[in-house]
Amino acid sequence: MTSNEIPQKQKAWIVVKRGKPKDALVLDADVPVPTELKPGEVLVKVQAAALNPIGYKLMCMLPNFIAKRPLTAESDFAGIVANGNGTKWLDGEAVFGLIPYGLGMKTKQGALTEYTVVPADHLATRPANVTPAQAAGVGIVGLTAWQAVFDYLKMEEGQHLFIYGASTSVGVFAIQIAKAKGIKVTASASERNREFVTSLGADDVSHVDNSAWYFINSQAYLQFVDYTKQDIATYLSQNPPTPKFHGILDAFGLPNASLYANSEKYLAPGGIYASVGPQPHRLGDVPKLLELLFDMVRPTWLGGVKRKFAFISVKVDTEDLNEIQDLLATGKISPRIDSVYKFEDALQAYDRSMTGRATGKIVVKVDPSVD
Numbered sequence: 373m374t375s376n377e378i379p380q381k382q383k384a385w386i387v388v389k390r391g392k393p394k395d396a397l398v399l400d401a402d403v404p405v406p407t408e409l410k411p412g413e414v415l416v417k418v419q420a421a422a423l424n425p426i427g428y429k430l431m432c433m434l435p436n437f438i439a440k441r442p443l444t445a446e447s448d449f450a451g452i453v454a455n456g457n458g459t460k461w462l463d464g465e466a467v468f469g470l471i472p473y474g475l476g477m478k479t480k481q482g483a484l485t486e487y488t489v490v491p492a493d494h495l496a497t498r499p500a501n502v503t504p505a506q507a508a509g510v511g512i513v514g515l516t517a518w519q520a521v522f523d524y525l526k527m528e529e530g531q532h533l534f535i536y537g538a539s540t541s542v543g544v545f546a547i548q549i550a551k552a553k554g555i556k557v558t559a560s561a562s563e564r565n566r567e568f569v570t571s572l573g574a575d576d577v578s579h580v581d582n583s584a585w586y587f588i589n590s591q592a593y594l595q596f597v598d599y600t601k602q603d604i605a606t607y608l609s610q611n612p613p614t615p616k617f618h619g620i621l622d623a624f625g626l627p628n629a630s631l632y633a634n635s636e637k638y639l640a641p642g643g644i645y646a647s648v649g650p651q652p653h654r655l656g657d658v659p660k661l662l663e664l665l666f667d668m669v670r671p672t673w674l675g676g677v678k679r680k681f682a683f684i685s686v687k688v689d690t691e692d693l694n695e696i697q698d699l700l701a702t703g704k705i706s707p708r709i710d711s712v713y714k715f716e717d718a719l720q721a722y723d724r725s726m727t728g729r730a731t732g733k734i735v736v737k738v739d740p741s742v743d
């Protein structure tokens with residue numbers, strides 16, 4: 373792409389105030405395309421962007437003086453390098469990446485736009501076997517899942533991981549990453565998503581009983597437990613694996629507080645319980661959250677839980693991004709898409725995200741001609 377092909381003005385979804393997306397977002401067709409790049413910054417022509425729940429949550433929660441609005445919405449994207457600006461990226465290269473929400477508040481840059489400015493080390497090459505729409509949804513949840521499994525839970529080949537909220541996008545990546553590295557997975561999701569979740573790791577059905585489905589291959593197995601049919605903590609307390617799990621990942625953010633409170637029964641000593649961030653999903657969840665917070669701070673000599681609780685906080689790490697890129701290129705991770713929306717229909721995409729029922733990423737095509 374030559375600089376004279378880059379337009380001066382672009383369309384972008386701008387967050388102008390606090391509120392629900394339909395009130396907070398404006399589609400502005402007159403946004404200047406950035407021309408001044410700092411050293412280490414790259415201009416990317418966005419092909420597709422993907423939503424994360426944190427996007428609408430921050431929109432609804434953060435006051436303007438903290439969020440520093442107006443700013444471009446969202447974080448995750450795939451696109452083509454429009455100006456590599458002397459970095460390792462060449463003009464025309466296909467990439468995917470992310471602008472973390474905190475960075476976006478400083479630079480005003482985001483993903484729901486035609487052109488965005490991003491630090492060069494927040495990008496990875498998009499493998500040819502992954503479409504722009506698929507790659508758009510990798511950044512935040514891919515890194516979160518990778519860092520959960522290896523940095524927070526410190527899982528190793530042959531160990532056994534329990535994932536609560538396996539049909540979340542974080543869960544979808546965590547299952548595939550774990551399986552690629554020879555980690556056994558027991559996954560919990562609703563019956564509605566049983567096939568979806570098991571399709572991520574199942575090579576062969578080897579055993580079925582009343583409460584769980586087992587899928588085994590030579591490297592790893594995936595067992596499924598439905599969180600809507602049984603209290604997970606009760607189920608796991610009555611059916612602890614032998615040996616116990618080496619790690620538990622709450623990829624949803626606040627299942628019943630009992631999952632952590634009872635974890636000694638099914639999580640090995642030294643095993644870690646990591647959460648994407650306990651949060652009330654509805655008003656009725658507040659007592660659950662308080663119960664969990666109490667369990668987290670109560671010392672063990674006062675009856676506290678004898679297992680470490682870790683809060684996951686995703687950070688951009690180029691090495692992690694490249695590891696994910698390798699797994700994408702070899703087909704060991706296959707990004708799942710819930711739905712795709714036209715750029716002009718981004719508000720419908722937010723409506724879908726706010727249902728909390730998406731299975732896979734919600735993608736907004738910025739360039740309608742790409743897959």
Ligand SMILES: NC(=O)c1ccc[n+]([C@@H]2O[C@H](COP(=O)([O-])OP(=O)(O)OC[C@H]3O[C@@H](n4cnc5c(N)ncnc54)[C@H](OP(=O)(O)O)[C@@H]3O)[C@@H](O)[C@H]2O)c1
Binds near residue numbers: 425685728
């Ligand atoms: N800490 C961090 O750095 C970090 C980074 C990324 C994301 N997150 C957080 O991680 C969470 C997941 O994000 P995501 O983008 O992966 O979510 P997502 O894809 O939007 O999650 C949707 C899925 O959640 C499932 N779900 C809904 N209620 C559930 C429940 N009570 N128990 C278990 N599963 C349930 C739904 O399946 P059913 O309809 O079958 O229930 C649906 O498949 C969000 O809270 C997000 O803010 C945190």
